[in-house]
Amino acid sequence: MTMSSEDRTTSPPPHTASLRPMLSVAGVARRFQLASGQLTAVETLSFDVAAGEFVTIIGPSGCGKSTLFNMIGGLLPASEGTIRVDGETVTEPHEAIGIVFQEDSTLPWRNVLGNVAFPLELRGMPKAERLDRAQHFVELVGLGGFEKHMPAELSGGMRQRVAIARTLAQEPKLLLMDEPFASLDEQTRLLLGDKVTQIQQDLKQTVVLITHNITEAVQLSDRIVVMTYRPGRIKRVIDIDLPRPRTSDIVGSDAFGHYVAEIWSDLREEASKGLVEAEARARVR
Amino acid sequence: MTETDGKPKSKPLVAAALGLGTLLGIILLTELLIRLSVISRFVIPPPSEIAMSFGRVITQEDVVGRFFITMGETVAAGALLTVVGVPLGVALHRFAVLRQATETWIAAYAAAPVVLAYPLFLVICGRNSWTIIVMAFLNGLAPVILKTLEGLSAIKPVLLNLGRSYRMTPWQQFWRLLFPAALPAIFTGLRLGLIFAMISIVGVEFLINLGGLGPLINTLSERYDMPGTYAAICFVVLVSIIFFVLLERIERWLQPRR
Numbered sequence: 040m041t042m043s044s045e046d047r048t049t050s051p052p053p054h055t056a057s058l059r060p061m062l063s064v065a066g067v068a069r070r071f072q073l074a075s076g077q078l079t080a081v082e083t084l085s086f087d088v089a090a091g092e093f094v095t096i097i098g099p100s101g102c103g104k105s106t107l108f109n110m111i112g113g114l115l116p117a118s119e120g121t122i123r124v125d126g127e128t129v130t131e132p133h134e135a136i137g138i139v140f141q142e143d144s145t146l147p148w149r150n151v152l153g154n155v156a157f158p159l160e161l162r163g164m165p166k167a168e169r170l171d172r173a174q175h176f177v178e179l180v181g182l183g184g185f186e187k188h189m190p191a192e193l194s195g196g197m198r199q200r201v202a203i204a205r206t207l208a209q210e211p212k213l214l215l216m217d218e219p220f221a222s223l224d225e226q227t228r229l230l231l232g233d234k235v236t237q238i239q240q241d242l243k244q245t246v247v248l249i250t251h252n253i254t255e256a257v258q259l260s261d262r263i264v265v266m267t268y269r270p271g272r273i274k275r276v277i278d279i280d281l282p283r284p285r286t287s288d289i290v291g292s293d294a295f296g297h298y299v300a301e302i303w304s305d306l307r308e309e310a311s312k313g314l315v316e317a318e319a320r321a322r323v324r
Numbered sequence: 325m326t327e328t329d330g331k332p333k334s335k336p337l338v339a340a341a342l343g344l345g346t347l348l349g350i351i352l353l354t355e356l357l358i359r360l361s362v363i364s365r366f367v368i369p370p371p372s373e374i375a376m377s378f379g380r381v382i383t384q385e386d387v388v389g390r391f392f393i394t395m396g397e398t399v400a401a402g403a404l405l406t407v408v409g410v411p412l413g414v415a416l417h418r419f420a421v422l423r424q425a426t427e428t429w430i431a432a433y434a435a436a437p438v439v440l441a442y443p444l445f446l447v448i449c450g451r452n453s454w455t456i457i458v459m460a461f462l463n464g465l466a467p468v469i470l471k472t473l474e475g476l477s478a479i480k481p482v483l484l485n486l487g488r489s490y491r492m493t494p495w496q497q498f499w500r501l502l503f504p505a506a507l508p509a510i511f512t513g514l515r516l517g518l519i520f521a522m523i524s525i526v527g528v529e530f531l532i533n534l535g536g537l538g539p540l541i542n543t544l545s546e547r548y549d550m551p552g553t554y555a556a557i558c559f560v561v562l563v564s565i566i567f568f569v570l571l572e573r574i575e576r577w578l579q580p581r582r
Binding site: 112113114131132134136137138140141142143144146147148157158161 | 483
């Protein structure tokens, strides 16, 4: 644990805190030792995320998105550089960061309410209080009435909403999501995107989303960081100036299409590199 | 169960009726074949005679007492399997060296005819219930260890990462994640182990002519009391049914529908 309760009470008031980025990624690189030599997954990554901001990291397969996710989540140490959340260096999973994984991470032996209350239970929160809070977040993600359902009785989209509610219940300063909608169909994805946007605006939640889906990125983000194919570097940062509050209706607008085209033109080149390399590897085999 | 389940609605009554009906059908068919002399009544007594002999076997052969002896031995073996087998599986999961060193042996041991070692345990434990219980325990141990190990190893990596993100202590990680995730597999192992244990219990009881229902089968068959023998076998089946219903209850109590 890198943060004590004392740090919290002495942290500066919100108006000065907003000057300090909620997340700061500075000169981060990650290299892996392979039998065939060294692989640089990501390098020279630097960007900041302000409090309340929704930032998406987008890149082709193999750009090191997941590596970056794991490093911010404190699940994987960086080879170089530092990652700070609310001013504190991340070396291991940090209390202030709530993670939503790509895979279904609901606990199959607990019902919806039990799943959402799980992190609070670990924290030792009294039962009545944690069930109360869990109930609030279950309703927030639109799963009211499903409290007693087991994950096996829910659809994939509902299970992912349980995971989001569970992470929000921790009241993290930074919500870190790794392609949380990747296994869902496009319509569900758009609708869940609306839900996430609305919650993020209501809670003024700082979010970092990792995805390869351009529509999703433009629909949700304030800012999009486009990454290059291996080694993953920052190719460009794009501010999304679409009005808020935003719903999935925006998908049909000209401005939306313009952003999608812009990002695709950036990504196309990188994705092609990945494709060419994958084909070359397949040919060697 | 709700609509989101995606499974067709089960009809428990129909299933139960079908099961009972099949059983009754087979009994009636056997009765008929024996009465038509297709099957010799000296090999298989007619089910009606078996049914008639229940009362006699119960009153004259102390079936109730024997039933509880066999049941008690099964409970003891089951408890030993749980208390020793599950922790051994956990240890094998926890210590990779241990696992690499012994996993193949345990798998081989699962296939070994351990029951043949009963004279050895007669010498070690004496001709008493302990021999029967220890034999049963040894017969059922391997699947409990292997299934516990399998269940613990099969946990989804994302759940382990979730645990890490919550900065769980190793203790929490085991009791809050690994163990509940492995519980269905552990119960499969216990169920398998108990099947082997029960076979061993009745078999060894029969072989050393000691204990509950096993020796009764032995005695009655030596008396050429075929209806009585089959009636005693029915009681053995009853022990196993009771046991499995009990185990299922415990499982459901620990693991609400998932």
